[in-house]
Amino acid sequence: METYKEAISWIHGRLRTGIKPGLTRMEWMMEQLNHPEQRLKAVHIGGTNGKGSTTTMLRSILNEAGYEVGTFTSPYIEQFNERISVNGRSISDEEITELAKKIRLLADEMEDMEFGGPSEFEIITAMAFYYFAFVHPVDIVLFEVGLGGRLDSTNIVHPILSIITTIGMDHIAFLGDTLADIAFEKAGIIKSGVPVITSVHQPEALDVIDRTAKERKAPVYLAGRDFSAEWIGSSEKGEKFHFQSAFSKRDHLETGLAGIHQVQNAALAVMAADFIRAFYSFLIEYEHVEIGLKKARWPGRFETISESPLIIADGAHNEEGIKALVQTLEQRFSNKHITILFAAMKDKPLDAMINQLKAAADQLYFVPFSFPRAAQKEDYSIFVTDTEAITDSYESIIRSFKANATQDHILLITGSLYFISEVKRSMFC
Template sequence: MNNYEEALEWIHGRLRTGIKPGLARMDYMMERLNHPERRLKAVHIGGTNGKGSTTAMLRSILTEAGFETGTFTSPYIEQFNERISVNGAPISDEEITLLAGKIKTIADEMEDMEIGGPSEFEIITAMAFYYFAFVHPVDIVLFEVGLGGRLDSTNIVHPVLSIITTIGMDHLQFLGDTIEEIASEKAGIIKNGIPVITAVEQPEALAVIAKKAKESRAALYQYGRDFTGVWTGSTQKGEQFDFTSAYSARPSLQTGLAGLHQVQNASIAVMAADFLRMYYSFLIEEDDIKNGLKKATWPGRFETLSESPLIIADGAHNEEGVAALVKTIGQRFPDKRITVLFAAMKDKPLDGMIEQLKQVADHLFLTSFDFPRAARTEDYRKFEDYTVQITENYQFMIQSYCGKATDQDVLIITGSLYFISTIKINRKVMC
């Protein structure tokens, strides 16, 4: 690789291979790279919703405590380098170029093998493992699952702790069309003897996870049973709650992320921090948890893009995510006039998502954007009525809102995280 642009062009060019579940290609790359995955102290974080927020809050706590903390997350919002970061700072263009060149040599030789060449996600995952093992070793790495769990590229890691945030009906074409099947795929990250923290609520999903944990002799810590967070109020930028577990009682904690569902995500992060403190001698003080939670940020999660007029972006990209968003809007803006701009992937349950948004929106705009899997405006025609409009030009719609909005108005931009990324990158469409 000669430069950053060439590296990105090669990495993104691997998108043509599509999603390729399975670990054979990762196993081969790890063997060729001298097994970087075996050199890491890691936390593996899966689930349908809440992975990114939980990762961000746990990272912030660990960083506040003085630990150099690596993260591997997806997708990126404003810059590709975000995918691999240290203490929240994306790695450099030069490091991306170095890593891509290292992996390309191996990827090229795999093309003629029976297992085939790696996908884009597998390449980025391999880059992350190599980076944290050999280029920039850190105290701990938080690996966010990409898709599912059992066959996800990250599942070659042997962590000190596994987390399954929630289970929802998403990615049905890959994970199954029942909650039990999806839970089974998510539970695939559970390793022998490695404890699991979860906030899964559905009894049928929880039963699958509990069975897998028991078979793996992995201690299971359940939200609502072994630890809990009780919401006590909202702050300007986040939520306040009381945390209780067998390890600690922490009243009046505050999150830096807004949304009632963030209490659950924050509780998982605190439980994980307590676990690392108790069993792996991570020196994490009371103030580290308090300050870490308050300082945590995560782009595209009920993020304020403009204060006046008020514009908020939230990547609610499935029915469970939209349900959480609707609840938060109702709680935070009960007397405001709500305008929603929505764009999603065509393979998402559009009917259920749009019906929920109609419950809270005074005006709902459906749109498309430049992304291969994005729903097109024709996919939205059946939803059009007196409160739901289809717009071909979302930039004009935003600017029109800016010109008319008063203190009583709120614009919520939601749907695919790729749409949120497009909005944030093209800030010129803002007011």
């Protein structure tokens, strides 16, 4: 393995191992790498929706305060490298190659062990831990959970703060088919004595989080009880709100991300920044929070990818995400003719997602695309009526929209973030 292309090919080749919950392989790799996970000042961020947005806003606030911030996120939208970033800038091809070479030595050795070789996600996670500990040390690292929490590869970290954004019915094949079951997996990131900030609101899920936190003597800061955000209106690019907690009172804040649901994510980020300032002596001033929030950008989250005609991409990949998206469409574009391109994974609740989109769209296209778990024509066929269709070429739909759309038209590209990634590469490469 000498080139970036070879490194990426090897990493993606590990997809064949599938999802492998459990921490045994990660713990073994960390031991061989001299425990990089123990050398980091980290925030661990889990939840069903809002992880990426919360991570981005907290990172932007910390950057504005002058701190160097590492982030580990998934999936990527434009380039694989963005999963491991410093101050929002992806690490280089050369760094990816060197990290992959190092981890491959361990992966090859693990193949003959009882627990087997690592998954793709475990490899990338190990690369991130090693990078932020030994290659490019930073002031603080924000680790986004990949799947669940309790058995997720990132859960070997012992953070200074945990964040659980929301809990919804997603990945039920792995996490369970009740909110309580899913909450149990998400609450698995709560560590002994480490505070947790959350905006979970369902009683059955919150009970699990509270019980887990109490068992581990971890203080809980709950949205609506210990801190609050009041939406006061939309701006051209984001949302305006007031924030209040025991740490601060901040009026007229504004997000750089659109959608009323982003106020909830922003409140988590502000509360986290206040906590880090109060207990870890980070010098975060009022203007750092204000400017950082407004500057925050996150690809694939109600992202305008064309101004004229208006084309927006949003990775609403589950039922809760679609609900928030439809709310944003109603709030901002109720007087527009809306065309939607939708592609999702077949293991998602397609009926619940599509029924919401039907109510918002004037024309809805279903898009089968090349990905192992992607829904195909036969999965969409039962949903086709007069205002829906299955398209073999989303490119032709986009070309036609660009040629014929007026100011009263909007094209929304939504569903799987993997689909969003493919469309953006197709449009701009």
